[in-house]
Amino acid sequence: xxxxxxxxxxxxxxxxxxxGASGGASVRLDGLTRRFGTxxxxxxxxxxxxxxxxxxxxxPSGCGKTTALRLVAGFDFPDAGAVLIDGTDISRIPxxxxxxxxxxxxxxxxxxxxxxxxxxxxxxxxxxxxxxRRQRAAELLDMVGLSAQAKQYPxxxxxxxxxxxxxxxxxxxxxxxxxxxxxxxxxxxxVRLQLREQIRTLQQRLGTTTLFxxxxxEEALSMADRVGVMNKGQLExxxxxxxxxxxxxTAFVAEFVGVMNRIPGVLESPEAVRVxxxxxxxxxxxxSVAGSSMVDVLVRPEGLIVDVTENGNGIVTTRTFLGSVxxxxxxxxxxxxxxxxxxxxxxxxxxxxxxxxxxLPSAPVLVAPxxx
Amino acid sequence: xxxxxxxxxxxxxxxxxxxxxxxxxxxSTVTEVVRWLRRVAGVVPFAAYLALGMLIPMxxxxxxxxxxxxxxxxxxxxxxxxxxxxxHGYWESISLSIWASVLPAIFGLLIAYAIFxxxxxxxxxxxxxxxxxxxxNFGGVPLAFLFIASLGSGGLLTGWIQDIFPHSWDGSQLYTxxxxxxxxxxxxVPLMVLVILPGLEGLRTSWREAAENLGATSLQxxxxxxxxxxxxxxMGCLLLLFGSSLSAYATAEAMTSGTIALTSIQIGxxxxxxxxxxxxxxxxxxxxxxxxxxxxxxxxxxxxxRRASRWLR
Amino acid sequence: MAxxxxxxxxxxxxxxxxxxxxxxxxxxxxxxxxxxxxxxxxLYAAIRFxxxxxxxxxxxxxxxxxxxxxSVRLAIITTLITLALMLPTTVYVHLKLPxxxxxxxxxxxxPIVIPPVVLATGLLQVAPASLKNTPYILALEYVxxxxxxxxxxxxxGLRALDLKTITEASSSLGAGWTxxxxxxxxxxxxxxxxxxxxxxxxxVLGEYTISSLALYTTFPVxxxxxxxxxxxxxxxxxxxxxxxxxxxxxxxxxxxxxRGRRTGRQVSLFTVARQDNRG
Numbered sequence: 001x002x003x004x005x006x007x008x009x010x011x012x013x014x015x016x017x018x019x020g021a022s023g024g025a026s027v028r029l030d031g032l033t034r035r036f037g038t039x040x041x042x043x044x045x046x047x048x049x050x051x052x053x054x055x056x057x058x059x060p061s062g063c064g065k066t067t068a069l070r071l072v073a074g075f076d077f078p079d080a081g082a083v084l085i086d087g088t089d090i091s092r093i094p095x096x097x098x099x100x101x102x103x104x105x106x107x108x109x110x111x112x113x114x115x116x117x118x119x120x121x122x123x124x125x126x127x128x129x130x131x132x133r134r135q136r137a138a139e140l141l142d143m144v145g146l147s148a149q150a151k152q153y154p155x156x157x158x159x160x161x162x163x164x165x166x167x168x169x170x171x172x173x174x175x176x177x178x179x180x181x182x183x184x185x186x187x188x189x190x191v192r193l194q195l196r197e198q199i200r201t202l203q204q205r206l207g208t209t210t211l212f213x214x215x216x217x218e219e220a221l222s223m224a225d226r227v228g229v230m231n232k233g234q235l236e237x238x239x240x241x242x243x244x245x246x247x248x249x250t251a252f253v254a255e256f257v258g259v260m261n262r263i264p265g266v267l268e269s270p271e272a273v274r275v276x277x278x279x280x281x282x283x284x285x286x287x288s289v290a291g292s293s294m295v296d297v298l299v300r301p302e303g304l305i306v307d308v309t310e311n312g313n314g315i316v317t318t319r320t321f322l323g324s325v326x327x328x329x330x331x332x333x334x335x336x337x338x339x340x341x342x343x344x345x346x347x348x349x350x351x352x353x354x355x356x357x358x359x360l361p362s363a364p365v366l367v368a369p370x371x372x
Numbered sequence: 373x374x375x376x377x378x379x380x381x382x383x384x385x386x387x388x389x390x391x392x393x394x395x396x397x398x399x400s401t402v403t404e405v406v407r408w409l410r411r412v413a414g415v416v417p418f419a420a421y422l423a424l425g426m427l428i429p430m431x432x433x434x435x436x437x438x439x440x441x442x443x444x445x446x447x448x449x450x451x452x453x454x455x456x457x458x459x460h461g462y463w464e465s466i467s468l469s470i471w472a473s474v475l476p477a478i479f480g481l482l483i484a485y486a487i488f489x490x491x492x493x494x495x496x497x498x499x500x501x502x503x504x505x506x507x508x509n510f511g512g513v514p515l516a517f518l519f520i521a522s523l524g525s526g527g528l529l530t531g532w533i534q535d536i537f538p539h540s541w542d543g544s545q546l547y548t549x550x551x552x553x554x555x556x557x558x559x560x561v562p563l564m565v566l567v568i569l570p571g572l573e574g575l576r577t578s579w580r581e582a583a584e585n586l587g588a589t590s591l592q593x594x595x596x597x598x599x600x601x602x603x604x605x606x607m608g609c610l611l612l613l614f615g616s617s618l619s620a621y622a623t624a625e626a627m628t629s630g631t632i633a634l635t636s637i638q639i640g641x642x643x644x645x646x647x648x649x650x651x652x653x654x655x656x657x658x659x660x661x662x663x664x665x666x667x668x669x670x671x672x673x674x675x676x677x678r679r680a681s682r683w684l685r
Numbered sequence: 686m687a688x689x690x691x692x693x694x695x696x697x698x699x700x701x702x703x704x705x706x707x708x709x710x711x712x713x714x715x716x717x718x719x720x721x722x723x724x725x726x727x728l729y730a731a732i733r734f735x736x737x738x739x740x741x742x743x744x745x746x747x748x749x750x751x752x753x754x755x756s757v758r759l760a761i762i763t764t765l766i767t768l769a770l771m772l773p774t775t776v777y778v779h780l781k782l783p784x785x786x787x788x789x790x791x792x793x794x795x796p797i798v799i800p801p802v803v804l805a806t807g808l809l810q811v812a813p814a815s816l817k818n819t820p821y822i823l824a825l826e827y828v829x830x831x832x833x834x835x836x837x838x839x840x841x842g843l844r845a846l847d848l849k850t851i852t853e854a855s856s857s858l859g860a861g862w863t864x865x866x867x868x869x870x871x872x873x874x875x876x877x878x879x880x881x882x883x884x885x886x887x888x889v890l891g892e893y894t895i896s897s898l899a900l901y902t903t904f905p906v907x908x909x910x911x912x913x914x915x916x917x918x919x920x921x922x923x924x925x926x927x928x929x930x931x932x933x934x935x936x937x938x939x940x941x942x943x944r945g946r947r948t949g950r951q952v953s954l955f956t957v958a959r960q961d962n963r964g
Contacts, residue, residue, distance in 0.1 A: 073581075073585060074584075075581055075584070075585075091678070094584075095581075095584045096584050096585075096587050096588060096589060097584055097587070098585075099587075100585065101585070101586075102581075102582065102585045104578045104581070104582060105578070106575070106578075107576055107578060108578035108579060108581075108582045109582075110579055110582070110583070110596070110597045110601075111601060111683055112600040112601050112683045113578075113596075113597075113683070114595065114683075121586050121596070122586035122587055124596075125592060126587060126588035127590045153683045155683075166582075169582075169586070170585075171585065173586060275562055317608075378722050381732065390708065411781060411782060412782070414774065414777035414778070414782070415774055415777065415778060415779060415782065415785065415789075416769070417770060417773075417774065418770060418774040418789075421770055421828065421829070422792060422832070424830035425808075425825065425826055426795060426796060426799070426804065426829050427826065428807070428811055429804055429806075429807025429808045429810070429811055430799070430803075430804075430807055431807075432810040432811045433803060433806055433807040434709045435811070436807075436810060479720070482716050483720055484716065484718055485944060486712075486717055487717075489710075489713065490713065496717075500717070503724070505864050506927075506930060506931045507724055510926075510930055511891070512891050512893050512905055513893055513905045513909055513923070513926075514905075514908065514923030514924075514927055515923075517908070517912070517919055517922075517923040517926075518727050518728065518731045518920070518923055518924075519727055519729070520920075520921075521725065521727075521730060521731040521734040521916075521920045522727040522729075522730030522731055522734065523730075527730060527734070528729075528730035528734055529726055529727065529730045530849040540759045546750045556728070557723075558723075558724070561720070562724075563721075566958070583812070596827040604838065615797075615798055618800065619799075619800030619801060619802065619803075619871060621789065621800070621802050621894040622893035622897075622905065625897075625909075626909060626912075636800060636802045639802045639803065639806060640802055640894075640897075640898055642806075643805065643806060643809060643898045644900060654808070655806055656806060656807075659800075659802070659803040659806045659807070662800055662802075662803055663799065663800075663803055664799055664800055666799075666800070672749070679856070
C-alpha cells in the first residue's frame, strides 16, 4: 500500500509546487486587538511567522488563540492592529479574497459533495476549468492518500479521512498561508497521531507557511517549528518547543507546558530561594512575586532528586507506570503533594509507603506567587 | 469470552436455518412463528385499534367508491367524481393548495432566515418561535371568523382600507381563491417557520466559513452548498403545507359557502346533505380521489427527495 | 520595524458581516414588521369587532356551556385512551422490537396525511348505529388522530432517556418489570407525557370536521351554528379559542424548557403545528 502510493505521492507534490506560487509567505500580526463587549479576547497580539514556518498557538480555551486565527482568516475584523502578508496589510480584505486555506475543527466538508468535489470547490470558485480542476483535486486527494475515496460523500468517510479531505481542500487553492483550527481535536488518539505526522510532512514538503491553533500541548510541541503560548489575549512566550519546555519564561508557561510541581519556598534574596532545605538560584527575576518572601518553586517531575532513606522528608503514596518512566506521587511534610519521574527500572524498588528524601539540584528554578 | 458468546450461534442457525421440510424443520418453524407472535403481542392492541379506527373506514371508502346504491359494482361514482363540478373542485383544491403551500413556504423561509441570523437565544428569536407555535395551531373555525371580522365586508380593517384606497378592497375578495390563500397563510406561514427552522439550524457555520475561505461569495455558497443541503428539508415542508391546505375543511367551509368548489367541502355535503338517488357513494369516490392526490404528491416528494439527497445515503 | 500601535482600523461599514448581501439587518426588520402586522392586525380587529360585552354574552349564550363541556369531556376521554394505548406500545417497541420503530413511525404518519373528511366518510359508513348514537364515537376516532402526536412525543422522550441502559441498570439493581416501569421510566417521561396530553387536548378542543359531519355540537361546531344568531358573540368565541390555544402552548413551552431535551421540544412543536389540519 505505502510502497504503491509513495512514488505517485512524490509526483503529485512536485507538480503542485512547480505549478503554484504558493511556497511561503511571511505573516505579521501587528498589535491585534479584538474586544467582545467588555472582554478583550485579543490584547495587542504581535507575532512574526517566517516563510514556510509552522507556528502553533497554544493556550487554554478563551485565551484568544482562535480569535487570532479568525482575524487572520478574515472571518472577523480587529478593533486595532493589522494582519500583514508579505508586508501587505490585508486587514480590510474579505475572507473570500485572502487566498488562505483553512482546516476547521470538524464537519466542515460540504455534505452534498463527494470528496473530490469538496477538494475541487476552491478551484471551481476560481473559475478553473472542469478537467484541470478534477485532475488537480485528484492529485491532492492522492497526496493525502485518499484516491480510493474520491467518490464518497463525507458521511461515508471516517473522521480522520474527513480531516484529510479538508486538508487537501485547503491546500488545493495553493494558499499563501495554511490555517489549522484544532483540526485533530475531534479524532481518536491513534488517528490523531498519524494525521499529525502527515500534516507536518506535507507542510514541510510544500513549504506552506502555517498557523496552527490548539489546546493540546503535545500536538503543538511535536508539530511546530515554534510554539506561542497564549493567556488572556496575550502572547506569554514564543519559542522552539524544546526551549519552551526547558526554559519557560513565565510561571503560566511553565505550568501550561508539561507537568509542573509547586513546592513552597522562602526567598532569601531576590536571586536565591530556600526550598527543601537547600538554597537554589532563582531563574530570571523574582519581580513577579515582589512584596512577599513566601513563594512557590516550580520544578518538573524529572528535575527532582529522590533517594530511599529512613525518616526522609516524604512518603511515596502512588506509583503509576508510564512506560520507560514511572511517576511517583510523593507526600512531603506540610501536606505538599508532588510528582516525581524515575526510570521504571529504578522505581520498581520504590513501592508506595516507602520513605524517601526529596531534594533539588542547584540549577536555577522558576518561582511563582503561592497558590491560594 | 468471545468464544462462549458466539458458541450458541451455529446451534440456533442449524435449527432454524433452511433445513428441508423434514419434521425437525417444521417443528422449529412453528416455534419460530410462536416466538414471533409472542414478541409482537405487545403491539397487537395498537395495531387492532389502528385497523378499526383507520384501516376499515379507509377500506369502506375505497369499496364504497365502486358501489351503486343497491350495492352492486359500478364505475358511475368515479365517473361522476371526475366530471363537471367535481372535476372543477379537484382543480380548485389543487390550485388553492399549491398557492397556499408555495407562498407560505417562501414567506416562512424568509421569516425563519430572519430569526436564524438573529442572535442565538435572543428575545426576538424566542418570541417568533413561540408566536409561530400559537398561530400555526390556530386553524379552523375561529380563524375564519377572525378574518371575516377584520377583512370581510364591514370588517374593521376593510373600513380602514376603504378610507385610504376607496375602490380597492371591499371585503368581497376575501371569499375568492386569493382571499382564502390569504387566510390559510395565517397558519401555513408559522407552520413553515416551525418546520424549516431545524433545517436552517442544521446548516453549519463551518460550511459557510469554509466556502468563504475557499473564495465563494454569499450567492455561490447558497447555490452550491446551502441550497442543496436545505432542499430535501424544504421539499418535505412543502409537502406538509400542501397536504395541510388540501385537507383543511373548517376554515374552507366557513368561508367558501358556495363561492368556491373545494373537494373536501363537496365530500362533506355528501355525508349529511340531501343526496340524490344514485349518488349516495359519490362522496366516497371523491374521497378516494383526494387520497390519490395526496399519494401522488407524496410519490413526487419521494422521487425528488431521492434525487435531492443522494448524498445522504 | 518597531511595533507601532496602529490607530483603530475600522473596516469598511458592514464589512464585519462576513456576507455583505444583507447589510445592517434592515431587511430582517422589514420582514418581521410586515409579518407582525399580518398576524396581529386581524386579531386586533376581531377583538375590537366583538366588543367587551360580547365576552359576557358568550358565557350566557345558549348552547355555549354544553358545547364546551362536551368538548372537554371528549378531550379527557381521548387523552386517557390515547395514553393507555400509546405509552405501553411505544415503550414495548423501544425495548423489544426496535426494528419496528420505522414501521410504527410511518404508520402513525397516516392519520396526518389522510384528510379528516375522508376518515369521517369511512367512519360514518362502517360504524354501527349504537356507536353513532353516542358522541363518544368522536373520542374513539380522535384517538386515531392523536396517535401521531402521542407516538412522536413519547418516542422522543424515550430516545432522550436511553431506555435500554436505564432498564438494564434498574434490573441489574434487582428491580422487577413493573417496578422499573412505574418508578424509573414513568417519572422520566413526565415531560413527554405532558406534551402528548396537552397536544391531544388542543386537538380535540379544535376539531371541527368529524364532529360537524357526525352532527355533534362540540365547541367549534357551536361557533359556526351560533354565527347565525350573533356574529359578535361568535367572534368573541373565536378570540376565546385563540386564547385557549395560546394557554395550552404556554404550558408545553414552560414544561418543555423546565426539563426538556432539544429533540423532544422540536418534535412537540412540530406536532403542535400539525393540529390545524383537524380544524
